[in-house]
Amino acid sequence: MISPLGPHRTMHGRVVEWLGLRIVSGEFAPGNQLPNESELAERLGVSRGGVREAVKALAAKGLIEPRPRLGTRVLARAEWNLMDRDVIAWHGRIADPRFLSDLLELRMMVEPEAARQAAENATEAQVAELEAAYAVMAHNAPDLPATEDEFVEADLAFHLTLLRASGNQLVEQLGRLLETGLHHTLEVSSHLPGGVSATLPLHRAVMLAVRGGRGQAASKAMRALLQTTVQALRDAPGVLSGSAPTSPGRG
Numbered sequence: 001m002i003s004p005l006g007p008h009r010t011m012h013g014r015v016v017e018w019l020g021l022r023i024v025s026g027e028f029a030p031g032n033q034l035p036n037e038s039e040l041a042e043r044l045g046v047s048r049g050g051v052r053e054a055v056k057a058l059a060a061k062g063l064i065e066p067r068p069r070l071g072t073r074v075l076a077r078a079e080w081n082l083m084d085r086d087v088i089a090w091h092g093r094i095a096d097p098r099f100l101s102d103l104l105e106l107r108m109m110v111e112p113e114a115a116r117q118a119a120e121n122a123t124e125a126q127v128a129e130l131e132a133a134y135a136v137m138a139h140n141a142p143d144l145p146a147t148e149d150e151f152v153e154a155d156l157a158f159h160l161t162l163l164r165a166s167g168n169q170l171v172e173q174l175g176r177l178l179e180t181g182l183h184h185t186l187e188v189s190s191h192l193p194g195g196v197s198a199t200l201p202l203h204r205a206v207m208l209a210v211r212g213g214r215g216q217a218a219s220k221a222m223r224a225l226l227q228t229t230v231q232a233l234r235d236a237p238g239v240l241s242g243s244a245p246t247s248p249g250r251g
Contacts, residue, residue, distance in 0.1 A: 011046060011050055012050060012053055012054060012057070015044060015046055015050055015051060015053075015054035016054045016057045016058060016086070017086070017090075018044065019034070019040075019054055019055075019058055020058060020061075020063065020086060020087070020090050021090050021093060021094065023058070023063050023064065023074055024063075024087065024090040024091055024094060024096070025090075025094045025096075028074050029074060030074050030075060030076045030077060031073065031074065031076070032073070032074050033071040033072060033073050033074070034055075034064065034071070034072045034073075034074065036071060037051050037052060037055075055072055061080065061081050061084045061086065061087055062075060062079045062080045062081045062084075063075060063079075063080055063087070082099075083177055085177060085179075085180060088177070088178060088180050088181040089180040089181070091181065092180055092181050092183070092184035095184075095188075099181075100181075100184070100185060100188070100233070103178065103181050103182070103185060104185065104226070104229070104230050104233070106178075107182075107185075107226055108223070108226050108227075108230070110163075110171065110174065111159070111162070111163070111222050111226060112219040112220075112222045112223040112226070113166075113219065114162055114163050114165075114166040114168070114171050114222075115162055115166075115206055115209070115210065115215075115218040115219050115221070115222035116215040116216065116218055116219040117165075117166035117167055117168060117171075117215070118162050118165035118166050118167075118210045118218065119209055119210045119212070119213050119214055119215040119217075119218040119219075120167075120213065120215050121165060121166060121167035122165035122210055123165070126161055126164065126165040127165075127210060127211050129157070129161045130158060130161050130162065130165070130206075130207045130210060130211070131207060131211070133154045133155070133157040133158035133161060134154075134158060134203055134204060134207050136150060136151075136153075136154035136157075137151055137154045137155055137158065137200060137203060138200060138204075140154065141196050141197075141200055144190065144196060145190075145191065148187070148190055148191075151190055151196075152183065152186050152187050152190055155186045155190070155203075156179070156182060156183050156186055158203060158207075159175070159182060159186075160175045160176070160179065160182075162206070162210070162222075163175035165210065185229075188233065189229050189232060189233060192232045192233070192235075194232070195229070195232045198228050198232065199225055199228055199229060202221055202222075202224055202225035202228060203225065205217075205221035205224075205225075206218055206221045206222050206225060209221055
């Protein structure tokens with residue numbers, strides 16, 4: 001038997017990921033029961049103990065509720081820990097437009113103010129990191145999509161540095177928590193026609209405002225950057241238009 005589990009660091013992680021993706025995608029829908037322990041163990045080619053440990057991990061994330069003698073029930077989305085790193089990553093993997101929209105809305109709430117704070121609090125080293133990240137973006141932009149990996153990594157570094165430079169440790173932690181989802185958003189936006197040409201100058205405007213200590217200008221440029229991204233994503237078919245999440249496939 002060939003296991004349907006994908007690559008992961010550990011067998012436990014592979015089982016958690018396989019189940020988590022299918023819960024987040026709706027293949028295992030809220031209110032329904034998961035297949036029983038023996039069935040899952042046979043289907044995935046793992047021990048019943050491995051399934052049991054994965055169920056505990058998913059219960060801790062609020063996705064499921066194990067009930068003795070009644071089976072394991074998938075909980076309503078309102079019960080899920082949507083700020084869990086794995087849950088964020090699974091939403092990114094299935095390209096859930098609703099979650100992507102909520103992530104962009106959260107960024108709109110946080111990043112303009114973080115940019116303003118960064119203009120007031122950024123260290124010389126952090127400004128240098130912003131400049132370096134922007135330089136890599138500008139260098140790779142003309143060769144997209146061939147240089148997509150380098151461009152997206154630099155774009156991610158730019159935004160995470162900005163959040164860290166705000167001087168607020170909770171905002172910094174939020175950036176780390178959302179890193180996977182943010183990476184997915186940037187990856188999607190880098191594919192959009194004209195998206196990079198529209199947003200790259202706004203990244204530069206944010207960087208220059210932070211370097212110059214101009215908080216209001218930094219906030220304004222970041223808001224314009226995010227609004228441009230949101231509009232581009234709304235104009236792209238199927239990205240924010242409410243299309244169904246992509247199924248992770250059946251194993």
